[in-house]
Amino acid sequence: MRRVLREELKARTPVQAGNLLSALRHMIGWMIDEEHIEPDDDPTIGLKSGKAKASRESGGWAPWTEEDMAKYRARWPLGTEARLMFDILHYTHLRLGDASRFGSAHLQRTLETMMVKVATEKSKGHTTATVPVHRDFAVSLAAARNAGILGTGEVFTGKLVKGEIMPMNKKAWAAKFKKFARLACVNEPKKNCHGVRKARAEVAAYSECTEAQMMAMFGWRDHKMPALYIAKANRDKLAISGMEKIEAYDQMENIADLAMPTNQNRIVTFESNRRKKP
Template sequence: MPRLPPRSRYTATRAITSTRRSRNEDRPAPPKTPARPGTLRWYWNGYKRSDHWLGDLSVGHEGLAESTRLQRTGLIESLLPENGEKPFAVLTRKVIRAEMKARTPSQAGNLLSAVRGMIRWMIDEGHLDEDDDPTIGLKSGKAKASRETGGFLPWTEDDMARYRARWSLGTEARLMFDILHYTFLRLGDAHRFGPPHLRQIVRKMAVQIATDKSRGNTTVTVPVHPEFAESLRAARAANIVGAEVFTGKLVRGRVLPMNKKAWAAKFKKFAVLAGVNEPKKSCHGVRKARAEVAAYADCTESQMMAMFGWTDPKMPAHYIAQANRERLGISGMEKIVTFDRGQSLDDFVPRQETNSVRTSRANEVVTFPGNIRKKV
């Protein structure tokens, strides 16, 4: 297997990156000839055939979800038209940084993750030394941008009331909203959610689904909310649910699964028609709003992880800390209001009594009546 030469043999100026072209241009089809060993395209092809990409739990690799593969394919292959037939070493830190700057913070973070995924495979296979990793020290700014913008906006109570007022029970639009609102599922799971995911658990009907993000390794279990049960009954009575999925595309009278992008676009259309038309209010915003409710309802980190499918306790901790901070601010102001209503400054500031001979004993200043008359 070819091994990369030291990176010092290549400089960033030798690489011609795709940042010079518009991101909206159609990319040329990749060459049909076999990739030359050692080129960027050769390593990319090898990575896509690896356990890092496809997954093999027997060797400890979960692989990537189908949606992640699709995203990373687009990102890496955007580099291939101008760099694919060159040695991988042209992909220097400077070049990667330039590619990232040509994108939004979110896209830059995804590109960096995609490149790092391939580089981890290269290091494991002995194609590259860890010290020669060109992504060392690079930061996408994605986390900072998310903190500044808040990412997807959580829906407000007014948004939800507006949506419900527009779409009544028994409509497809309402069922899509109720799936998001009462199951807390991500888009990748909500679009494929159906009757097979309703199960009896400890005498309770519950939603149970292995998450797409974890490639089936994490299961979400959420008891069916009474209002969601009512929504499902209304949808069944209206004959709008499918046998495999509750919501999807209607084909010859049957409700069939649709891909998650199409499902999200349909939900967004219903939201806009209901007057919830802010750009960052989407499917994920409903999930975020419900996470806030769970935190305010004093759900524990473990409970939230079980319901929302998180594997990192940092996620529920974030919502719980936010709720606690807001609650402390509210309770603090309540104490101040109570204090202000029950006290007066007169209770703390003593009244000064007139003393024609001398002032209070605090300063021991003597005032004679004769001196007062002279001043007057």
């Protein structure tokens, strides 16, 4: 059985193989829980799809740059659906599956601070992403409300049905956002919803947020995720501080050169020589 599965995985792309293997493991996990098979009989043990390796080699989804964001904001001002979708991704740091179902129920006041609190889809509700409402996000929500495009039901954004904003599946939500991004000339195929989240994770790391703070805001359960961003930020910071030291040293060398006599061939007479008799 394991040999057959291995051949099936090889016949697919890494992403397809990863999705298949994930589905099989969920099904087999259920079969083990229900005692239909023994844990040792799990045919997926030791199998790899190559999805993780392919993601590392390709770099995964590309983070949005400041230029990308400026283009998008210039094309889609406050009070538009496109801008609201972007601001939800940008200011809540949510994954696609959580951003697409984000609504008023996810805004809660804690310690006199309005917070975004979402039990994440990826953790099956076991982990809650917790992000204080950014002041610019509050402005964006108010603009959307004034423009009459903010959903008052289950979700803030979605599909319009008989004058009401209704939930839409995450793939459709992602496709709509991708269309808005293309119209704003953010055309790279690897720049999608998740790229906005990655850009904000980089900002958090460069802002010297701790691993624990990033895990709370991004809904991560593994320290490895924030550690990757923090390590990259620290490497860049070390390189910058190192270059500052090199430039300071070079500046001192230049000053020393300027202080040298212009006539290198002149004769220097020491006081001790003046006292010598001819």
